[in-house]
Amino acid sequence: MASFKPSIPSGEVHVIMGPMFAGKTTALLRRIKSEGANGRNVAMIKSSKDNRYAVDSVVTHDGAKFPCWALPDLSSFRQNFGGDAYDKLDVIGIDEAQFFEDLYDFCCTAADHDGKTVIVAGLDGDYLRRSFGSVLDVVPLADTVTKLTARCEMCGKRAFFTLRKTEETKTELIGGADVYMPVCRQHYVNGQVLIKAARSVVESHKSKSGTFSEAAPVI
Ligand SMILES: [Zn+2]
Numbered sequence: 001m002a003s004f005k006p007s008i009p010s011g012e013v014h015v016i017m018g019p020m021f022a023g024k025t026t027a028l029l030r031r032i033k034s035e036g037a038n039g040r041n042v043a044m045i046k047s048s049k050d051n052r053y054a055v056d057s058v059v060t061h062d063g064a065k066f067p068c069w070a071l072p073d074l075s076s077f078r079q080n081f082g083g084d085a086y087d088k089l090d091v092i093g094i095d096e097a098q099f100f101e102d103l104y105d106f107c108c109t110a111a112d113h114d115g116k117t118v119i120v121a122g123l124d125g126d127y128l129r130r131s132f133g134s135v136l137d138v139v140p141l142a143d144t145v146t147k148l149t150a151r152c153e154m155c156g157k158r159a160f161f162t163l164r165k166t167e168e169t170k171t172e173l174i175g176g177a178d179v180y181m182p183v184c185r186q187h188y189v190n191g192q193v194l195i196k197a198a199r200s201v202v203e204s205h206k207s208k209s210g211t212f213s214e215a216a217p218v219i
Contacts, residue, residue: 011111018148044068047099097122098133150182
């Protein structure tokens with residue numbers, strides 16, 4: 001007869017995604033706090049790449065705080081947190097999940113094998129509306145998926161996308177309202193046209209003056 005391990009409660013994966021300023025971190029914090037208030041052991045993880053507000057706490061755009069582990073990857077969480085402490089954990093929140101390359105494997109192990117409830121919050125798309133990191137990869141693993149919306153900064157309608165206001169073209173550019181704004185579809189498209197126009201002015205200025213040294217960015 002095969003011997004059976006003691007049964008581990010079934011885990012769950014929940015994904016909260018959307019553009020910047022959609023309240024993803026707020027929704028995650030609310031969920032984690034409510035799980036904690038119900039007597040479950042909770043932990044929060046965020047990427048150590050994002051140190052906009054604080055290293056050891058998750059902070060929403062409106063200032064709410066919660067202690068967390070800032071890590072470069074998720075595979076190091078168990079070791080950092082401690083094996084015994086990890087075994088006692090019920091719920092793990094992951095903020096800014098787009099920065100974790102090992103998100104899929106972590107969610108699989110934590111939910112399928114370790115019986116954890118994992119709540120993932122992150123950007124579904126980057127400023128070019130392309131899939132950002134591994135957030136979309138964990139959708140097939142998820143019990144629930146929630147796409148939150150923000151308010152378009154131009155017209156106040158529902159915003160689904162994040163527009164980058166600067167000319168920087170690398171995908172990972174950490175910033176807040178100084179760099180990004182939430183926009184509706186119409187203003188995303190208009191905004192891209194405006195940014196391209198502004199860039200071509202800069203490009204022509206650049207070729208005249210020769211004071212800029214970086215290569216011409218491409219959107
Ligand atoms: Zn709009």
